[in-house]
Amino acid sequence: EVQLVESGGGLVQPGGSLRLSCAASGFTFTSHWMSWVRQAPGKGLEWVANIKPDGSEKYYVDSVRGRFTISRDNAKNSIYLQMNSLRAEDTALYYCARDDDMAWGLWGLGTLVTVSS
Amino acid sequence: QSALTQPRSVSGSPGQSVAISCTGTGSDVGGYRFISWYQQHPGKTPKLIIYDVTKRPSGIPDRFSGSKSGNTASLTISGLQAEDEADYYCSSNPGTYKVFGGGTQLTVL
Numbered sequence: 001e002v003q004l005v006e007s008g009g010g011l012v013q014p015g016g017s018l019r020l021s022c023a024a025s026g027f028t029f030t031s032h033w034m035s036w037v038r039q040a041p042g043k044g045l046e047w048v049a050n051i052k053p054d055g056s057e058k059y060y061v062d063s064v065r066g067r068f069t070i071s072r073d074n075a076k077n078s079i080y081l082q083m084n085s086l087r088a089e090d091t092a093l094y095y096c097a098r099d100d101d102m103a104w105g106l107w108g109l110g111t112l113v114t115v116s117s
Numbered sequence: 118q119s120a121l122t123q124p125r126s127v128s129g130s131p132g133q134s135v136a137i138s139c140t141g142t143g144s145d146v147g148g149y150r151f152i153s154w155y156q157q158h159p160g161k162t163p164k165l166i167i168y169d170v171t172k173r174p175s176g177i178p179d180r181f182s183g184s185k186s187g188n189t190a191s192l193t194i195s196g197l198q199a200e201d202e203a204d205y206y207c208s209s210n211p212g213t214y215k216v217f218g219g220g221t222q223l224t225v226l
Contacts, residue, residue, distance in 0.1 A: 035215070037163075044120075044220040045155070045163060045206050059213045095162070102210040103153035103168035110162070 002026035002106065004096045009111030012086055020081040020111055022096030027106075029077040030054075033099035036070060036081050038092035039110075046092075050099065051079060064090075086115045121146060121207055121218035128224040134195040137221045139207030140188060147188035151210035154183060154192045157220075158203045167192060199225050 008020040020036070035050040049060045049070040058070050067086075072079040079096060091114050097104035122140040129135040139146065139154075146152060154167035165174055167183040170190065182193045190209075194201055202225040207218040 044204075045157075045208075045217045047208075047215040047217060050215070061214065100165075101168055102151035103165055103208070104155070104163070105165050105168075105174060107162045107164075 004098065004106060004108035006094065006096045006108045006111040009094065009113045011114045011116065013117050014087060014115055016086050016115070017082070017084045018086065018113060020083065020094055020096075020113070022079045022081075022108060024077045024079075024096075024098070027098070030074050034072065034079045035097045035099055035104060036079075037095045037097050037104065037107075038090075038113075039095070040089075040092040043092075048094070049081065083113070086113075088115050091115045119216070121209060121216055123205075123207060123218035123221045125219075126222045126224065128226055129194075129197045130226045131197050131199065133197050134193060135197060135223065137192045137194075137205055137207075137223070139190040139192070139218045141190075141209055141216075142188055145209040145211045145216060146185065146190050149209060149211050150185075152183065152185060152190045153208045153210070154181075155206045155208065156201075156203050157206065163206065194223070197225055201225055 005023045012018050036048040051058045051070045069082040093110040095110045096108040098106040152170045155163040156166050157163045166177050170185045171183045180196045184191050205221045
């Protein structure tokens with residue numbers, strides 16, 4: 001089955017860290033850029049970061065650059081998002097998404113990150 | 118990296134057509150063909166319905182169509198159905214970053 005499954009979300013205090021994971025299956029993982037997209041409660045979608053198939057290029061939205069790091073392990077068909085110095089405004093449902101022809105054709109169900117004291 | 122501008126809400130009756138606009142700049146919407154649209158029902162995952170301005174993924178009915186003129190892209194839904202009631206987001210992929218619109222809530226009256 002073609003799917004993306006995120007994990008690693010939870011409650012964390014401001015200034016803390018969290019690492020999200022996304023496991024891909026059912027397609028050729030090494031052929032695709034992969035992205036993290038987030039959605040704050042009751043708000044719209046926001047692209048967070050993406051990574052090239054071989055991991056050699058990574059891009060970030062301005063608000064997370066320097067705090068978040070995207071990575072991938074092609075042997076495990078997985079991508080990750082290391083989130084440091086977390087802020088209340090990072091609270092959101094974090095989706096893993098597959099880049100298809102410059103659009104996101106496959107999404108996971110998301111993992112919820114709550115930053116609160 | 119500014120968000121694209123969409124109307125907060127639109128509405129239409131069953132069978133009618135509605136259009137949702139998505140306005141950016143020459144650096145995003147106006148300069149690239151990588152415009153996509155997503156449908157999101159409450160509590161559900163976003164679903165790709167249009168990519169490359171006008172293309173529909175397999176399984177998306179031809180009631181959904183996309184277009185672009187200058188710095189504004191549009192999604193048109195014809196023959197509105199009750200199940201079309203959802204939030205719709207546009208996105209532009211101008212290169213090293215990607216940006217979404219703020220989202221439009223479609224109500225089917």
